[in-house]
Amino acid sequence: MTALNGIRVLDLSEGIAPSVAGMLLADFGADVVKVESPGGDRTRRHPGSVAWNRGKRSVTVAKDSGSDVAWLAESLLGADVCVLGVGQELSEWGPDVVEAAGQNARLVLVSMPAYLDSDTPWLGGRESNAFLSAQAGVSWRQSSEDGNPVDPVYPHLLYVHAVWAAVCIVSALLERETSGYGQKVTVTGINAVMVAAVYSLSVDPNAPDPDTAIGSLGRHPTYRPIRARDKWLACGALGPKFETALLHILGIESILDDPRLGGCVQNMVLPENLAWSTDQVARTISAQSRDHWVDLLSANGIPTGPLLDRADWLDHPQVVANGLRVEIEDPERGRVVMPGVPLTLTRTPGSVRAAAPVLGQDNGCHPWSAQPRPEGTPVLSPGPLSKYRIMDMGTFIASPYAGTLLAELGADVIKVEPKTGDPFRGSAFTVNRGMRSLAIDLATPGGQAIFRRVSAGADAVIDGMRPGVMTKLGIDHDALSTVNPSIVTMSLAAYGMNGDLARSGGVDMVLQAMSGMMLAQGEDDQPVSNSTAIIDVTTAVMSALAVVIALFHRERTGEGQHAWDSLLGTSTFLGLGELVRFDGRESAPRGGVDFKGPAVLDRFYAVTDGWIRVQADGQDTVTVDDLKQAGLPVEDISVAGIADAVAALPGRDAVSLLSAAGIPSVVARKISELFHDDDLKASEFIHFRRADDGSVIATPGRCATFSRTQRHGPMTPPGIGEHTEDVLREAGISTSDVAQALAAGVVVAGRPNPITLVPIYR
Numbered sequence: 001m002t003a004l005n006g007i008r009v010l011d012l013s014e015g016i017a018p019s020v021a022g023m024l025l026a027d028f029g030a031d032v033v034k035v036e037s038p039g040g041d042r043t044r045r046h047p048g049s050v051a052w053n054r055g056k057r058s059v060t061v062a063k064d065s066g067s068d069v070a071w072l073a074e075s076l077l078g079a080d081v082c083v084l085g086v087g088q089e090l091s092e093w094g095p096d097v098v099e100a101a102g103q104n105a106r107l108v109l110v111s112m113p114a115y116l117d118s119d120t121p122w123l124g125g126r127e128s129n130a131f132l133s134a135q136a137g138v139s140w141r142q143s144s145e146d147g148n149p150v151d152p153v154y155p156h157l158l159y160v161h162a163v164w165a166a167v168c169i170v171s172a173l174l175e176r177e178t179s180g181y182g183q184k185v186t187v188t189g190i191n192a193v194m195v196a197a198v199y200s201l202s203v204d205p206n207a208p209d210p211d212t213a214i215g216s217l218g219r220h221p222t223y224r225p226i227r228a229r230d231k232w233l234a235c236g237a238l239g240p241k242f243e244t245a246l247l248h249i250l251g252i253e254s255i256l257d258d259p260r261l262g263g264c265v266q267n268m269v270l271p272e273n274l275a276w277s278t279d280q281v282a283r284t285i286s287a288q289s290r291d292h293w294v295d296l297l298s299a300n301g302i303p304t305g306p307l308l309d310r311a312d313w314l315d316h317p318q319v320v321a322n323g324l325r326v327e328i329e330d331p332e333r334g335r336v337v338m339p340g341v342p343l344t345l346t347r348t349p350g351s352v353r354a355a356a357p358v359l360g361q362d363n364g365c366h367p368w369s370a371q372p373r374p375e376g377t378p379v380l381s382p383g384p385l386s387k388y389r390i391m392d393m394g395t396f397i398a399s400p401y402a403g404t405l406l407a408e409l410g411a412d413v414i415k416v417e418p419k420t421g422d423p424f425r426g427s428a429f430t431v432n433r434g435m436r437s438l439a440i441d442l443a444t445p446g447g448q449a450i451f452r453r454v455s456a457g458a459d460a461v462i463d464g465m466r467p468g469v470m471t472k473l474g475i476d477h478d479a480l481s482t483v484n485p486s487i488v489t490m491s492l493a494a495y496g497m498n499g500d501l502a503r504s505g506g507v508d509m510v511l512q513a514m515s516g517m518m519l520a521q522g523e524d525d526q527p528v529s530n531s532t533a534i535i536d537v538t539t540a541v542m543s544a545l546a547v548v549i550a551l552f553h554r555e556r557t558g559e560g561q562h563a564w565d566s567l568l569g570t571s572t573f574l575g576l577g578e579l580v581r582f583d584g585r586e587s588a589p590r591g592g593v594d595f596k597g598p599a600v601l602d603r604f605y606a607v608t609d610g611w612i613r614v615q616a617d618g619q620d621t622v623t624v625d626d627l628k629q630a631g632l633p634v635e636d637i638s639v640a641g642i643a644d645a646v647a648a649l650p651g652r653d654a655v656s657l658l659s660a661a662g663i664p665s666v667v668a669r670k671i672s673e674l675f676h677d678d679d680l681k682a683s684e685f686i687h688f689r690r691a692d693d694g695s696v697i698a699t700p701g702r703c704a705t706f707s708r709t710q711r712h713g714p715m716t717p718p719g720i721g722e723h724t725e726d727v728l729r730e731a732g733i734s735t736s737d738v739a740q741a742l743a744a745g746v747v748v749a750g751r752p753n754p755i756t757l758v759p760i761y762r
Contacts (some may be wrong), residue, residue: 001027003348003553008368010362013085014041018112019052020162026055027341027350033057039360048587049355050576051338058357073100078368086114087125107182108172114189124662129155135520135612136193137671141200142531144594147213148609149604149668153521154589156534160466163541168704170548171409175384177555180374182709194700202430205675220761221268222246223277225527236303236512239423250284252359295518303507321499325574330355337581339572347561348553383410383711388459396424397466399492400432401540407434408703410711417749421607421720424760432717439721446746448474454731455480460488477562486560488550488607495567508536515571517660521591539570607651611668630661656729673709687714691755721750
């Protein structure tokens, strides 16, 4: 049985993000019908479409065909989900389609605009990872050699848009199981930026933007790619424990005695210390071979790995061992190798059920039967997950951030952490928002017993432990099922549950290196580390998706189950279009140090007040006369020719003239500029709060919009053990037993979290 069996999805959109969202639903059993114009979705030309549209059906609908439109209207009466893409409205297909959607009160109508629901600030308004990254500050936040915007090679923001939309869709379906009613759900491209760039957006909005001219390897001396004597490796020593251990292994722990560090490893990342401390680490590692350091550091528990080429990633034994490499026979391309399903539900696993459909192959299929009319009045609630309680045991970024995202959707999320707290709390202020804290010693029988007691009232438990640790503690899925038979448990393992690396520690930086992302964005002799913890944040969203899909299955059957995902799986998901292989496919794009774009009319250009990003829809159709008639003094269409034409212009003027020539473009912005954008502020893009020192802290605001079940307001991270007593009492533990646990040191009660930010680490 599949988790989404019987869910009927009409995908009317064009573009990568909505297609991938539909792919994820299809992987778990939804019947997804991709509705296209007779000419097909323009993304069909991309090699990645063989993965983005797998497991779906294809029906073509001509808007001027009465029979086609009648089929669409009748199908909408029976659909559970309808997905709209950039600039789309149901009214495009006529009043009968609009009426049918209105009659289906159970319909979850999903809108996925490229930027904001009300506005797309580039000509044509099409989905564009490049424009989104430039306009929303992501490109200029990337560490570089020259301090200017860097063009992303991978469309990571579109993939985050896809999986976050899938989370919101399933959450709306989950809520519908109780209320009976659907609703409109809007997940914008800006919402995807908020989710992906959560760390970069959590700053003092009145402070200068951080200097990004620190080199393409990043701003952390022990958490970056480093050149050994012969080859590159990625070192994942992050946090005081690992940073101190690394300095000891390297034999340079004496640098902590230097007045510049004052015994505190966190001071290595201060701007005034960064170059010096980085050199200390890099010079030491350069004295030995890569294999020497990978073996030594890994043996001492420090995540480390080699830089590899992405062309080989799907064949890596660890990827294969976890079922993340799939071969399928495509009707148009023959044998195709592609990434598999990036998360696992043990009772209702997903699968790649079929190849992408040939255009129109399912024309003439019978529409679904109409949905029944729900009874009663539509329920209002502060979030589609407001009736669910989730325990999140995660530390660092990926696992706790999953809890914050579920809290964003209204869930009551309890952060279960050690008595001393999550060791990355300071740097990860923003990914712990919205949860309550239970501080507990799980190494003791008393702590384990209390955990089981609390879990009896939980709907789901998320952990980020290495495989086997939960079993050792007596709180794995089987143990928790004895007190809560319908519980859902979700484990994040860096390298998956199978294979030689399954019990190894892994981090975003190392998986970026091993999956080939760094070499694809950079060059063979100079990798580029993504300044967004893109694998971490996307894994957090993937974990949230695993939880809501498993909960949806439980609502329908009463069955709990164990689910798991991995940084490994996310690394393949984020390369869906780039890792796909078949005979005759064009090469996936590669970048370079300080990469500005792949083509003359598809790149960044400098202007008098910064940079603009240009992306022509048809590179070969633009002529010199087009540009001259628009007022641009271009002598030839070359990088130098375009650069000279716009160099003397302010960004807004250059964009205006290029738009007049039919060439979409946007002004590249820094993060600080976003906080003054009235349209973004109106969309609740950012929440502001006072820090303890009187300064202001910005954090991402509303990450999705639900027409009937919208949660509102900023979320704050809890203090260590701030809610311990409340959580234990809610679990039915008596006041005297709570006091006894506190006195014995099994649990800790604490105060609210300091509202402050620490120096950035990447």
